[in-house]
Amino acid sequence: MEKSKIWVFVSVLCAMFVLVACAPGSGGSPTPTPLPPVSSYEKSIFTVEEGPIVEEKQLMGEIVPSRQEELFFRASGFVTRVSVKQGDVVKKGTVLAEMQVDDLLNQLQQARIDLEVAQANLAKDKAQREYDIQKATAEVTIWKMRVADAQLDYDRAVGIQKEKALLNLNIAKENLALAEAALKLVQENTNPYMEQAVKRSQLAVERLEGLLAERQIVAPFDCVVLRAIIRPGQQVDAFFVVFVVGDPSELIVRSPYDFDLASKMTDKIEVNLYFDSKDEKGYTVSYLPNFLPVTTNKEATTTRSSGDYFYFSLPKEIQQQDLKVGRTVFLKVILGRKEKALLLPPSAIREYKGLRFVIVQDGEKRRRVEVNEIGLKGTDKWEIVADLKPGDKVVGP
Structure with a gap:
């Protein structure tokens, strides 16, 4: 019974505290509900x-060579050596990459030695033939002179001396005929085996050089490597483009193709180039419709089209130190x-x-x-x- 009274007392006390806390004026002032901001009509x-008004379109551009070449292997296989990377400047004839060619190089070296030997033998044979022809020609000349002398002796001889002179004349004529026959024989006498040996060796060298060229990529001119997508140990298919190189002596600007802008682009459109987005001074550049810097090679499997980029020429007044392959520039196309x-x-x-x-x-x-x-x-x-x-x-x- 006592416990019940205690619980009733505690309950009443708690209720009183709750009523006091909720009563107006108790504690601090209640926080007012914030009103939504009033939009300004003005x-x-x-x-x-x-x-x-001027309507313009901003484009990002990149300085690139106007002459470019796509390079690839002409045989499938594993790449054993890559000697350059993107951005490298190389000389014409530099081997950029190659497949396994050690055996081919050895075979080519031996074939070239065989060719040199065959050419030396042919040259020796030709020299001997020239000597024989000169010797036979000299014999003919000598016997012609002897025939002339014998004819003169015969014309001057009288009596019994005339018969002797006639005999000498006939002998001289026969010897002349023999000398002329010998000369003709020497002139017609050629050794086809020597020439055939040279041709066979030459074909062997050309065949091996062709096989080597199929497995090597060589710089076609003094160039800068714009793109390189191979590494040693990688398997590559024939005619798949692995390098793009360009001639850094002639530069242009390219910008990613914009389909919405394409219909408005003409060779008369006004375009300004800036080296910095904050520059106030710009350079007037010309749009190059249907321009394609990459040489279209029908053998390549990844030849690009002119629809990948817009291309713009560079004015001559730009300082050469400002023109670097790969530099980003800003273009402002004035549409009206x-x-x-x-x-x-x-x-x-x-x-x-x-x-x-x-x-x-x-x-x-x-x-x-x-x-x-x-x-x-x-x-x-x-x-x-x-x-x-x-x-x-x-x-x-």
Whole structure:
């Protein structure tokens, strides 16, 4: 019974504390509920202006060689050596990469030795033949002179001396005929085996050089390596492009292709180049439609097309020290400009079901005005064609 009284007393005491805590005026003042901020009506009012406008497109560009070449192996296999990396400058004839060619090099060296031996034997045979021809020619000349002398003796001889002179003349003529026959034989006598040996050796060298060339990639001119995508030990298919090199003596600017911009690009369009995004001074560059710096090689399996980039020429007044392959530049394409146009911020224009319009504030009244056309689009204002005049107040959405 005593325990029940104690529990009742505790319960009543707790209830009193709760009532006191919730009573008005007890403790500090209650925290008021914050009111939502009131939007400023004036901030949503825009004024129609009349003035100049320029529509431009910003592009990022990169300086690259105007002459480029895609390089590849002409045989499939494993790469054993790669001697360059992207950005390296190399001389013409430098071996950039190769497959396993040790056996081919040994065979080629032996084939070249065989060719030199065959050529030496042929040269020796030709020298001997020239000597024999000269010797036979001299014999013919000598016997012609002897025939002439014998003929002279015969013409002068009389009596019994004439018969002897005739005999000598006939002998001289026979010897001349033999000398001429010997000369003809020497002239016609060639050794086809020697020439065939040289041809066989030459074909062997050319075949091995071809096999070696299929397994090596050599710089076609003094160039800079623009792209390298192989490493030693990698298996590569024939005709798969693994290097792109360029001639650093002639440079252009390329920028990633923009489909929305493509229809507006012509060779007459105004384009300015800046080396820094904050530069005020720019250089005028020319757009190069349908330009393709990469040599189109039908053997290559990854030949690019002109649709990958926009290309622009560089003016001659740019200092050479500013022109470095791979340098990033900034391009500003001027799509149009007008000295006098009606202008509104794009945020003032409403759109519903594809129709654009604005709400004009006329005193206490408002009216809807259709926007017939959006013209040039500037950085913060657009050109509009509508039944508006400068100074009209437009209520924002």
